[in-house]
Amino acid sequence: MVNRSDVHYFGAGPAPLPTAVLERASQVLLNYKDKGIGLCEISHRSPDANDILADAKQALTTLLDIPDDYEILFLQSGGSGEFSATVYNLVSIWVEKKRAKIAEEVGDDKAEVLKRLRKAVDEELKLDYLVTGSWSLKASQEATRLVGAQHVNVALDARKANGGKFGTIPPESEWNLTPRKSGGGPALVYFCDNETVDGVEFPAFPHSLEGEDAPLVCADMSSNFISRKVDVPKYAVIFGGAQKNIGNTGIAIVILRKSLLPPASMPASPDLLRELNLPVGPIILDYPTIAKNNSLYNTLPIFDVWVASQVMTGLVNAYGVKRIGGQEEISNDKARQIYETLDRYPEIYRVVPDKAVRSRMNICFRVHGGDAEKEKAFLAGAEKRGLLGLKGHRSVGGIRASNYNAVSLSGAKSLVAYLEDYAKAA
Amino acid sequence: MVNRSDVHYFGAGPAPLPTAVLERASQVLLNYKDKGIGLCEISHRSPDANDILADAKQALTTLLDIPDDYEILFLQSGGSGEFSATVYNLVSIWVEKKRAKIAEEVGDDKAEVLKRLRKAVDEELKLDYLVTGSWSLKASQEATRLVGAQHVNVALDARKANGGKFGTIPPESEWNLTPRKSGGGPALVYFCDNETVDGVEFPAFPHSLEGEDAPLVCADMSSNFISRKVDVPKYAVIFGGAQKNIGNTGIAIVILRKSLLPPASMPASPDLLRELNLPVGPIILDYPTIAKNNSLYNTLPIFDVWVASQVMTGLVNAYGVKRIGGQEEISNDKARQIYETLDRYPEIYRVVPDKAVRSRMNICFRVHGGDAEKEKAFLAGAEKRGLLGLKGHRSVGGIRASNYNAVSLSGAKSLVAYLEDYAKAA
Numbered sequence: 029m030v031n032r033s034d035v036h037y038f039g040a041g042p043a044p045l046p047t048a049v050l051e052r053a054s055q056v057l058l059n060y061k062d063k064g065i066g067l068c069e070i071s072h073r074s075p076d077a078n079d080i081l082a083d084a085k086q087a088l089t090t091l092l093d094i095p096d097d098y099e100i101l102f103l104q105s106g107g108s109g110e111f112s113a114t115v116y117n118l119v120s121i122w123v124e125k126k127r128a129k130i131a132e133e134v135g136d137d138k139a140e141v142l143k144r145l146r147k148a149v150d151e152e153l154k155l156d157y158l159v160t161g162s163w164s165l166k167a168s169q170e171a172t173r174l175v176g177a178q179h180v181n182v183a184l185d186a187r188k189a190n191g192g193k194f195g196t197i198p199p200e201s202e203w204n205l206t207p208r209k210s211g212g213g214p215a216l217v218y219f220c221d222n223e224t225v226d227g228v229e230f231p232a233f234p235h236s237l238e239g240e241d242a243p244l245v246c247a248d249m250s251s252n253f254i255s256r257k258v259d260v261p262k263y264a265v266i267f268g269g270a271q272k273n274i275g276n277t278g279i280a281i282v283i284l285r286k287s288l289l290p291p292a293s294m295p296a297s298p299d300l301l302r303e304l305n306l307p308v309g310p311i312i313l314d315y316p317t318i319a320k321n322n323s324l325y326n327t328l329p330i331f332d333v334w335v336a337s338q339v340m341t342g343l344v345n346a347y348g349v350k351r352i353g354g355q356e357e358i359s360n361d362k363a364r365q366i367y368e369t370l371d372r373y374p375e376i377y378r379v380v381p382d383k384a385v386r387s388r389m390n391i392c393f394r395v396h397g398g399d400a401e402k403e404k405a406f407l408a409g410a411e412k413r414g415l416l417g418l419k420g421h422r423s424v425g426g427i428r429a430s431n432y433n434a435v436s437l438s439g440a441k442s443l444v445a446y447l448e449d450y451a452k453a454a
Numbered sequence: 455m456v457n458r459s460d461v462h463y464f465g466a467g468p469a470p471l472p473t474a475v476l477e478r479a480s481q482v483l484l485n486y487k488d489k490g491i492g493l494c495e496i497s498h499r500s501p502d503a504n505d506i507l508a509d510a511k512q513a514l515t516t517l518l519d520i521p522d523d524y525e526i527l528f529l530q531s532g533g534s535g536e537f538s539a540t541v542y543n544l545v546s547i548w549v550e551k552k553r554a555k556i557a558e559e560v561g562d563d564k565a566e567v568l569k570r571l572r573k574a575v576d577e578e579l580k581l582d583y584l585v586t587g588s589w590s591l592k593a594s595q596e597a598t599r600l601v602g603a604q605h606v607n608v609a610l611d612a613r614k615a616n617g618g619k620f621g622t623i624p625p626e627s628e629w630n631l632t633p634r635k636s637g638g639g640p641a642l643v644y645f646c647d648n649e650t651v652d653g654v655e656f657p658a659f660p661h662s663l664e665g666e667d668a669p670l671v672c673a674d675m676s677s678n679f680i681s682r683k684v685d686v687p688k689y690a691v692i693f694g695g696a697q698k699n700i701g702n703t704g705i706a707i708v709i710l711r712k713s714l715l716p717p718a719s720m721p722a723s724p725d726l727l728r729e730l731n732l733p734v735g736p737i738i739l740d741y742p743t744i745a746k747n748n749s750l751y752n753t754l755p756i757f758d759v760w761v762a763s764q765v766m767t768g769l770v771n772a773y774g775v776k777r778i779g780g781q782e783e784i785s786n787d788k789a790r791q792i793y794e795t796l797d798r799y800p801e802i803y804r805v806v807p808d809k810a811v812r813s814r815m816n817i818c819f820r821v822h823g824g825d826a827e828k829e830k831a832f833l834a835g836a837e838k839r840g841l842l843g844l845k846g847h848r849s850v851g852g853i854r855a856s857n858y859n860a861v862s863l864s865g866a867k868s869l870v871a872y873l874e875d876y877a878k879a880a
Contacts, residue, residue, distance in 0.1 A: 029488040030485075030488055030489055030490035031485070031490055032484060032485060032490050032491070032492075034490050035489075035490035035491065037490075037491050037495060039491075039495065039496070039497055040497075041753065042494060042495050042496060042497060042498065042753065042756075043495065044491070044495050045492065045494060045495055047484070050483050050484050050492055050494075051484065053480075053483055054479075054480035054481070054483045054484055055480070057476050057479055057480045057483070058458060058473070058476050058477065058480055059456075059457070059458060062455040062456055063456055063461075064456035064457055064458050064460050064461035064463075064840070064842070065458070065461065065463050065465075065470070065842065065843075066458075066471065066476055068468060068471060068476075068702045068703070068761075069463060069465065069468050069469065069470050069471055070465075070468060071465055071466075071468060071843070072468065072703070073848070104530045104531065104532055104535070104704065105530065105738065106530055106738060106752045106753055107752070107753075108737065108738050108751070108752040109530070109736060109738045109752075111736075111737075112736030112737065112738065113736075116736075170736070170737055173724045173734065173737065174724065174734050174736075175728075176724070176725060176728060269753060271753055276494045276755065276757065277494070277498070277753045277754065277755040277756070277757075278530065278704040278755040278757075278758065298599045298600065298602070298733075299602060302601075302602060302731040302732065302733065303731060305728040305729060305731065306728065307724075307728065307733055307734040307735075308599065308600050308733040309733075309735075309736065310535060310537075310538030310539070310542075310596070310600075310735065310736065310739060311534065311537075311538065311596055311599065312531065312532060312534050312535045312538065313736060325534070326532045326533070326534040326535075327467065327468065327532055327533075327695060327697055327703045328703065329702065329703040329704040329755075329758075330468075330703070331702065331703075331704075332704065332755075335494075414490065416490070416491065417491075417497070422499070
């Protein structure tokens with residue numbers, strides 16, 4: 029029997045969870061608040077469920093200093109579902125805004141409004157994607173499926189300047205963003221803040237997406253959520269699956285600018301969207317519906333929300349006024365130690381991404397230039413020391429040490445020690 | 455402190471789970487198979503996760519005697535997401551089938567194919583809905599959102615013959631189904647096998663949906679899944695959220711006829727669907743994608759699949775060759791005892807739905823003609839005896855005793871005893 033204390037788990041997600049949270053979870057599964065019913069069994073419409081939702085929102089708000097004009101949503105979509113949800117929702121808003129403006133000019137002539145609106149969609153509807161890794165690529169592909177290639181502007185494909193492989197983020201001057209326009213511009217600009225598969229992380233919020241008439245920025249933070257400070261007001265939508273830093277697979281969290289909800293922003297009618305050859309999304313991904321129902325439009329996995337709430341409340345209590353800054357220091361320190369060790373043995377290890385964009389969360393490297401047999405031996409040696417989950421993503425191979433919040437400093441140090449020992453013995 | 459053994463829980467979903475399963479769950483949360491990692495932490499692409507998926511499929515296949523030409527999918531959509539998924543997928547198949555047929559007749563003239571296809575969509579595309587309660591109503595409303603009212607045929611609105619309220623299923627001779635046609639007919643016929651809110655259950659598979667050129671039948675079995683025998687070959691799609699009879703909120707299960715997957719049935723291209731003013735669904739609801747990836751297109755909550763697997767394997771072991779028939783006998787017996795007691799005191803209790811369509815799963819009744827104060831007192835009395843979760847759905851009020859598989863015979867008997875005592879004292 030291997031105990032939890034015998035292993036350090038570096039899986040890319042689902043990721044390790046704090047043992048203390050799992051210990052409490054194993055109790056509440058059977059009996060929540062001593063009421064004789066477990067947490068997977070209580071109604072999502074009960075006062076207890078409402079309290080859990082409120083606690084989770086409060087903890088996330090505190091950690092990331094989320095302003096009042098943002099809404100927090102929980103959905104069952106997974107991160108992949110949010111690839112679609114951002115498109116459906118922001119295209120719908122773009123269309124309705126445009127329609128309202130045209131109607132103001134044209135008046136009651138519905139046929140004329142439709143004609144001009146169709147022209148505007150044809151000529152102006154653009155969704156900008158910064159493709160810096162496998163996940164933003166998938167998101168851009170989903171946008172293309174949903175609205176058609178003519179509306180998707182890949183403003184950056186980071187593979188192009190890097191021999192067809194991800195691993196860099198070219199300078200912003202080389203990005204081909206849709207021009208801003210007062211009251212216009214792209215329906216959204218999308219990026220993935222941290223690319224789990226490729227180990228590429230945006231070092232900071234892109235300067236090009238700031239300032240007057242800034243576009244609506246959607247960011248996937250699935251794999252670096254609550255690992256560093258986030259300047260929330262710069263984003264229209266932040267989303268992430270919970271299964272890395274926050275909790276269980278089963279919920280995605282969306283932080284949404286309230287001005288994107290009614291009455292400030294109205295969605296286009298489904299009939300109009302179809303008429304314009306644009307997609308109509310499922311009701312379970314409709315942000316106005318989810319927000320209006322406090323994330324309880326349909327049954328929400330309250331157990332998963334509870335786990336997230338426990339994890340986040342733990343960080344609030346641990347870091348006090350530092351908020352997520354406390355976690356950021358630790359995350360950075362763990363990543364620094366691992367990267368420094370890898371860099372110390374360039375003849376043995378090669379970090380995959382460029383130094384400037386190395387992910388603090390997913391540390392991707394090759395051993396002996398990517399020799400398959402030697403990497404297998406490296407992984408076997410790690411397992412012997414209880415260092416698990418280090419295999420790279422099946423699409424790229426190699427080694428990946430995921431350094432999520434629940435990986436302890438001692439876990440990182442154990443990995444460092446193994447990297448040292450392996451390099452010295454090689 | 456109230457223990458699990460002190461209460462009987464009649465919640466409508468999330469529903470009670472077998473205590474033995476929860477006890478095992480509380481262990482594997484911390485350490486799965488003594489590997490030092492918990493079940494919410496392991497990779498959904500690990501051999502262990504694959505085994506869990508295979509076990510869940512095998513147990514469901516055994517229980518319901520699912521033939522080889524059916525596929526089992528797990529999705530995070532919830533039941534509500536499947537309202538949309540059935541529409542997206544079956545409309546797409548209908549369109550592509552029609553397109554291929556027209557192309558066969560017309561040849562390479564793409565403009566002509568599109569013209570005829572558009573005409574066919576306008577004139578022939580119909581989705582039939584049997585609306586017998588709140589959930590089939592919601593499903594029909596979602597279909598209308600997605601494809602437009604002109605394509606949705608409410609073949610039955612059970613409220614019409616019942617004073618505007620659900621509670622009956624009028625005879626099939628009164629249904630207004632879209633006529634069958636060899637190689638044509640409606641894109642789907644939809645019904646909800648058991649209406650959780652209204653306590654209405656189809657006593658048997660509708661005769662009108664059988665036979666030659668039978669339409670593609672989609673059935674929502676969220677609240678009576680694995681509670682009785684199902685003649686699977688009669689259905690194109692059976693789906694249900696897991697959180698009633700099967701497991702946790704977090705997964706929906708879809709049983710899908712394989713001939714609805716490629717290469718037997720091809721989906722229409724997203725470009726064509728938009729061109730035809732039809733909706734394009736999100737990739738996470740795309741059955742071909744989910745099937746091709748063995749339900750692992752994106753991260754699946756393996757813990758929830760495990761719970762479902764444990765519950766279903768428990769039934770397989772308990773009922774042996776009787777399969778789900780063993781559970782059916784018990785479910786029927788529990789429901790019969792409760793209904794008989796209610797019927798014995800007509801001056802106190804009134805069962806809401808018609809006798810012929812009473813749900814074995816959700817027993818909806820009023821106390822003292824629905825007097826609010828008295829029903830409140832009835833519920834308070836029940837709680838004193840540890841009989842919990844009996845409040846009716848907020849949209850209809852009254853009392854609802856949900857009689858899911860995990861409600862034991864002794865639970866049903868305790869409720870019967872309370873019904874007797876309450877009536878005698880009233």
